[in-house]
Amino acid sequence: MATTELGRALRQRRDQVAPETAGLPTGGHRRAAGLRREELAQLAGISVDYITRLEQGRAAHPSAQVVEALARALRLSADARSHLFALAGLAPPGPEVISAHVTPSVQRMLDRLANTPVAVFDAAWTQLLANPLYTALMGEWHGKDLNAVWRNFLGAGSRVRHTTESWAALRAAQVADLRRTAGRYPADQRLRRLVCELRTESSLFGELWESAEADQHESARKTVDHPQVGAVTLDCDVLTVTGNDLRIMVYTAEPGTQDAERLALLSVIGTQSLTG
Incomplete structure (x- = not known):
């Protein structure tokens, strides 16, 4: 029934x-x-x-x-x-586990930012949604690579160009953020499995997990090496949705620059190839 x-x-x-x-x-x-x-x-x-x-x-x-x-x-x-x-005969996830619910208002925001690369992540940095331009810019991920922390320690990485310092800072911030999330959601089994796998498979993750450092994600300029339009330097901001613990990652280009032109080009050729 x-x-x-x-x-x-x-x-x-x-x-x-x-x-x-x-x-x-x-x-x-x-x-x-x-x-x-x-x-x-x-x-x-x-x-x-x-x-x-x-x-x-x-x-x-x-x-x-x-x-x-x-x-x-x-x-x-x-x-x-x-x-x-x-x-479906299931209990909806309670407040003790990480929510994967994306409110209609957040989804509408993605729709209205069609010319801006935007993605939504849960509190454990698993991608829930991405608009076509974000996917065209960063590529399409599947399976475990949907989790940004797993991807940066054990997976395929990304198209973002890093210096040694920026790469170390990003991973330290991701681990510190994941540790804070684990403190808020101690009953979340999927998060516990993710952390266990990362600590088992990556010695660097294990070292950072045990560290007392409390690094946080900050706004940054990032260069994306795109296979079609070349290097694109963009500002990356992470916004938090109050009450949902979602993270919205937004990439923007400075108006009038070559980066803005390349992003505009990608919005045509990249999204067409994805939806055609």
Whole structure:
């Protein structure tokens, strides 16, 4: 019964979300005003087949990660998100664990900053959302590389050019921030597993974790070595959403510079290649 009600709720909500509300381009013939299954699948990072089976009641017991992704893609309010978890037979994550909920207002902000690279991270620095220009600038990450701390210690790194000093400062700040997050969310099992793996696999992370240093992320100028447009130097600011513990990373270029021109070029060629 719960799965049938979940499927009905997903279909109803999908029909109610206009493509432009979800940050998708409009145009062309549409039989309905809402999202297509393919569009919901793209937004949630879930296969079309699985969404079809959920809606038809042929799939049971979706994971909390799947429900969270669907709630985010459908731009549900906190109450509607909790209801979706209940229909899936799950309890919504409580305040003792890191929230992956991105409010509709934050998502609208990303939509309105289409010409600015913007990404949203949770309190453990796992990327939750990124607008097309951020993905075009930094590349698209998957799996464990979605976590910026894991990526910088054990993964693929990034396109950001670092000096020895800036690289050391960034990683020290990330570890200190993750240590503070672990203090706020001691019951979060995913965070505990992440920290355990990092401490086991990276001796440097382990040393920094045990350190008493309290470095913090600060605004900085960063140079991104992009494979299509070349080096782009941008200002990077990290904003915190009060009450949600989300981090919003924003890259901007100084107007009238070659960097601004290259970013504008990337907004054309980079986003077209991603969505074409």
